[in-house]
Amino acid sequence: MKAIGFIQSLPITHTDSLQDIELPQPIAEGFDLLVKVSSIAVNPVDYKVRQNMPSEDGSHKVIGWDAVGEVVAIGEKATRFAVGDSVYYAGELDRQGSNAEYQLVDERIVGMKPKSLSNNEAAALPLTTITAWEILFEHLTIKQQPITDNSKSNEVILVVGAAGGVGSILLQLAATLTGATIIATASRERSKQWVQTLGADYVIDHSQPLAAQIEALGIGPVTHVAGLQSTESYFDTYIDILTPFGKIAIIDDPEQLDITKIKFKSLSFHWEFMFARSLFKASDMAAQGQLLNRVADLIDQGYIKTTVGKNMGVINATNLRAAHQALESGTTIGKIVLEGF
DSSP states (O other), rough: OOOEEBOOOOOTTTTTTEEEEEEOOOOOOTTEEEEEEEEEEOOOOHHHHHHHHOOSSOOOOOOOEEEEEEEEEEEETTOOOOTTTTTEEOOOOOOOOOSSSEEEEGGEEEEEETTSHHHHHHHHHHHHHHHIIIIIIISSSOOBOTOOOOOOOSSSEEEEETHHHHHHHHHHHHHHHHHEEEEEEESSHHHHHHHTTTSSSSEEEETTTTTHHHHHHHHHHEEEEEEEEOOHHHHHHHHHEEEEEEEHHHEEEEEEEOOGGGGGGOEEEEEEEEHHHHHHTOOTTTOOOOOOOHHHHHHHHHOOOOOEEEEEESSHHHHHHHHHHHHHHHHEEEEEEEEOO
C-alpha cells in the first residue's frame, strides 16, 4: 500500500522530512477495523511528532491523526461496525497513522461519518472534536442544556486561539450545547469574522492585553478558560481574570508554569490530551466513539458545520510537506485536508 513516512526528524523544507513509501497492508485483529483511507486532515500533533520523535528502528514512521474511510475488514472482537461502513476517527498515538492507504484503528474510538458531509469535510473534525468535547464537558465541566434552550447561564468562557482547528469546533459545541457566554480571541480581521460565524458572543484581540478588553465588555468575571495556544504568555492573565474556583484547560506545551499561583483563588488546572484514553486503554475508551456519533448527529441536524479551511490536494509527500509547513507558520484558519492517493 502507498504511505507517507519519515525516518529522521528534519526541517519540513528538506525533501526527506516526509517521503512517499510502500508498506504491507495491515491485517485486522481483536477490536480493530481495517479502514481504506479516503481523506485525512493535518494537525499540530503531526508536525510536533515529526520534529521530535524520529524512527527508533530505522524503518519509516507513518503518522497522521484524522481520517475518513471505508471499513474493509474487522477483527474477531469488533462488533460495532460492518464492512462497508463509512467512518471517521482520530486514531491512536502509538500506532501507524492515517497517512497511508489502509489503517488499523480500535473500533471503540471510531464514529460513523456524518451523512451530510463529504469525506473531506468530515476528515477535518475527529481530533479537534474529541479535544474540544473533552475540554468543555470533562475538564471544564461546562453545563449542557437542551439545544432548544437559548437562555444564557452564568458561565463565561474565554477561548484563546479560537480561530484554529480546536477553537473552531469548540465554539460551535459551546454555542449549541451550553448557555455559556463565549469570549473568543482573534487578531486578524478574517479570524475575527470566522469566530463570530461559529458562535462567539464577543471577540477580543489576543495581541493586546486581555484583562482590560474583558473588563470593558461589562459581562462580569470569567468562570472558565480554554487556552489553546501561548499558555506561558497568558497564564498570569488567566489567574487575574478568573473568578474564584474557576477552571483552566490547556492543550499546548508550555515549558514553565508556576502552578502555585492558582492556589489563592482555588482555581483548577486541566491538561487535555485526547490520546490518553487510547494510549492507556482506559475502561471508557468507547466514550470517544460515542461523542463522535453524537456530533455526527448534530452535524446532520444542521447545528454544527465542518471546520475545513483549505484542501491541499491528493495525499502524497509533497502536499503533506506543504500542509506541515502551513501549520508550522501558525497562521492557518480552520483545518487543512487532503484526499485520495
